[in-house]
Amino acid sequence: MNKPNNQGYAAIEAKVKASLQRRQRQETRFRLVGVGAVLIALALVASLFGTILSKGLPSFWQATFEIDVHFDPEIVQIGPKPVQASGESPAQFKERDMAWQMDLGFVDFSQLLVNAIAKHIPAAADSPRDAIALITSGEAFALRDRIVADPSIVGKTVKLKLLADANVDVWLKGNIDRSLPDDRQQLSAQTREWADKLYADGVIKNSFSTAIFLNTDSRSSLAAAGLAGAFMGSLMMMIIVILLAVPIGVASAIYLEEFAPKNRITDLIEVNINNLAAVPSIVFGLLGAAVFILWFKLPMSAPVVGGLVLTLMTLPTVIIATRSTLKAIPPSIREAALGIGASKVQATMHHVLPLALPGILTATILGVAQALGETAPLLLIGMSAFVSAVPATPFDQSTALPVQIFLWQGNELRNFFEGRTSAAIIVLLALMLSLNSMAIWLRKRYETRW
Amino acid sequence: MKFRLTALAVTVAAATAAMPAMARDNIQIAGSSTVLPFSSIVAENFGKTFPQFKAPVVGSGGSSGGLRQFCQGVGANTIDIANSSRQIKASEVEACAKAGVTKIIEVKIGYDGIVFASRRDSGKFALEPRHIFMAAAKEIPQDGKMVANPYTRWSQIDRSLPDQEITLVIPGSNHGTREVYEEKTVIPGCKTFAEVKAMTDDKAVHKFCNAIRTDGRVVEVAGDYTETLARLDAQKTAVGVFGLSFYDQNRDRLQVATISGVVPSEATIETGKYPVSRPLYFYIKDAHVGVIPGLLEFAQYHLSPQVSGSGSPLDKAGLIPLNAKERAEVVKAIKDRKAVEVK
Structure with a gap:
């Protein structure tokens, strides 16, 4: 073996230095790539939230009339509201009441609105078509509902908040190019001029709109379209998911983790649960349509079917998360319990399960949040139908929040619904974020217990 | 787990079997996405105008999809009205008849x-x-x-x-x-x-x-x-x-x-x-008339000039109205519950 001479050492040193430099360069590169990746991700999230917020937030404020409406008895020609006479059966009374309400439905409420506008713009009385285009059509029914609720209102003048038409909102917010010629505008020149004047006079204000929260979806009165029906539908489905997925999921997880013998069958079940968690959600929709609707004859578009489908989808998530929580509990706890004479059930129920609860809760909330945002399976069970009523029971037809976003995204009046869709997305995201932060809060709060 | 799942399946099956085939009290519509906006507007206003009827529910699925659903049979869990942006085909009328939907009323609503x-x-x-x-x-x-x-x-x-x-x-x-x-x-x-x-x-x-x-x-x-x-x-x-x-x-x-x-x-x-x-249509399942409340009323309301005539909400939404003669013919067909004739 030759001893390396000086020259040899220098060569080795140079080699080491070179390699050191190379490795340092490598490290810097890697760091830069890492930082770059994070920056790209952040930029994407920021631009996503940025566009949604910038488009959606203004939609929570809507052009709204604050105007005196005179319930002119000359126009509202209607008999007194029927009162149940003695000896009249409820059915007979109901029939008379319905007939009265229907008569009321044929009153020309738009004339009341035109008259109200004419107080500010006298010329409106002469071209009622241009005037009525200012107010969204559903408000005529709102006037009727007021009379139904309180018939004594006829003859009085009441200051009302009425939503302006969707196109008026678009015009006043500048969501349509205001310099475009008449043939490319949605509103007539006259209506546009009046809208501007009423806005300048303070009759139309851009005020916070409760319509988006309190109303159901609407196609005939676009400015009044809201999320109430979809929200109730989603809420019912989530309750069904929690009621079904949590007990079944937790019970399965406890059995598999604590009691089941480890053999081929349980292995097979475990593999299948993992597979189930990876099944695309649309497949669950197909299953739901085939089993629950065609076989069990449950109604289409109903939250009960949606809830069942989403339960199937959430179940594997809950089982897997619960099992990993149970696995994380040290065996010493079980051994200690068993050691002082507890049965296996007692050890599990009294000691293991309470300690696993925060983890189970987190898993549940995350599973529910995932189910809340699910759209594809709901389309297949007909939950994309147009429903203009809030569902009263889970067997009534309904939509869900993410489906409502999908439906609004497809609405023809793009200038109005681009904003409205983003607003609905904000509502859904806010719900998701609050669910997720609740999960984090619960975890933080309870995990210190042992 | 296996037993629990079986138990679940049994419970769910029992729960659904125990539930009687619920009678529906609102009209269910499905079909053409071209007709959907018009149908939805009418459905919404129908529910608001007639306090005794619930607002119909309008689904999409395309003309063919809607007619296929329509022809699944008679009963509360089948749809009552199919929207279509084309006339029903002879083959579809046949398929309907095979499933027990023997009489279909055709309603033309306007042009697009x-x-x-x-x-x-x-x-x-x-x-x-x-x-x-x-x-x-x-x-x-x-x-x-x-x-x-x-x-x-x-x-x-x-x-x-x-x-x-x-x-x-x-x-x-x-x-x-x-x-x-x-x-x-x-x-x-x-x-x-x-x-x-x-x-x-x-x-x-x-x-x-x-x-x-x-x-x-x-x-x-x-x-x-x-x-x-x-x-x-x-x-x-x-x-x-x-x-x-x-x-x-x-x-x-x-x-x-x-x-x-x-x-x-x-x-x-x-x-x-x-x-x-092209003309736009919807089709009514005659067997559901009188069973599902408000079917013929809905059709007549749909065809009334205040709803689908010139200057009406549907006109504003882009439907080209029928002329007076056509409208009268369609309204008569609804009143007579005339069965569709396909060439």
Whole structure:
């Protein structure tokens, strides 16, 4: 073996230095790539939230009339509201009441609105078509509902908040190019001029709109379209998911983790649960349509079917998360319990399960949040139908929040619904974020217990 | 776990079996996405106007999908009304009859126009059916032979057209609109060629004319018109096929092409001058009349001039109203509960 001479050492040193430099360069590169990746991700999230917020937030404020409406008895020609006479059966009374309400439905409420506008713009009385285009059509029914609720209102003048038409909102917010010629505008020149004047006079204000929260979806009165029906539908489905997925999921997880013998069958079940968690959600929709609707004859578009489908989808998530929580509990706890004479059930129920609860809760909330945002399976069970009523029971037809976003995204009046869709997305995201932060809060709060 | 799952299945099955087949008290509608907006407006106002009836629920699924659902049978868990942007076919009437839906009432609600539109900042089009065929076809007749479509720019088809790349965005074959697009523009355009006129087999003519090029210049859209609009947003030179009402509500972004020199509008479609239009229908399951409350009332309400006549909410939403004579005929058919006759 030759001893390396000086020259040899220098060569080795140079080699080491070179390699050191190379490795340092490598490290810097890697760091830069890492930082770059994070920056790209952040930029994407920021631009996503940025566009949604910038488009959606203004939609929570809507052009709204604050105007005196005179319930002119000359126009509202209607008999007194029927009162149940003695000896009249409820059915007979109901029939008379319905007939009265229907008569009321044929009153020309738009004339009341035109008259109200004419107080500010006298010329409106002469071209009622241009005037009525200012107010969204559903408000005529709102006037009727007021009379139904309180018939004594006829003859009085009441200051009302009425939503302006969707196109008026678009015009006043500048969501349509205001310099475009008449043939490319949605509103007539006259209506546009009046809208501007009423806005300048303070009759139309851009005020916070409760319509988006309190109303159901609407196609005939676009400015009044809201999320109430979809929200109730989603809420019912989530309750069904929690009621079904949590007990079944937790019970399965406890059995598999604590009691089941480890053999081929349980292995097979475990593999299948993992597979189930990876099944695309649309497949669950197909299953739901085939089993629950065609076989069990449950109604289409109903939250009960949606809830069942989403339960199937959430179940594997809950089982897997619960099992990993149970696995994380040290065996010493079980051994200690068993050691002082507890049965296996007692050890599990009294000691293991309470300690696993925060983890189970987190898993549940995350599973529910995932189910809340699910759209594809709901389309297949007909939950994309147009429903203009809030569902009263889970067997009534309904939509869900993410489906409502999908439906609004497809609405023809793009200038109005681009904003409205983003607003609905904000509502859904806010719900998701609050669910997720609740999960984090619960975890933080309870995990210190042992 | 296995036992628990079985137990669950049994419980769920028992729960659903115990629940009686619930009688529905609102009308259920499904079908054409072209008819859906109109149907939804009527459904909403119907529910608000008649306190004794609940608002009908309107689903989509396309004309064929809706009729297929319609023909599944009679009973509360089947739909009552199918919306369709084309007339029901004899084969569908047969399928219906087989499932027990023996009597169907046809209601024509109005007309709808189909337009070709491009972005405001791109070229202005004055199209002929022949141009559309030449832009979209897979093969073009040339000197007695069929050759692969050589055109890449509109100006190559006709000097009068803008000098820009051909990109035509058409509805997918799941849409009733596609059929109208083919029947009213592609086929007539195709038949202007002597080579096609010489073909005797009608089926072969259709097959040849409707074959679309696959080099990416024709884009089929399976979704709704917002998707078509998004295509145009992304590609400045694209020309899209839209419903008249969609174009009408987005006039600030789109400009419409004339067909054979006619500008599509309510007036030109009503008089039949503008060629690319079609009637819209819905079909009522007669067996459900009297079982599901409000079916005939809904149909009559739909046909009343305040709802679907000129100046009505449907007119504003883009439906081209029936004329008085047609309206009277349809209303009479509803009142008489006349069964549909298919040629």
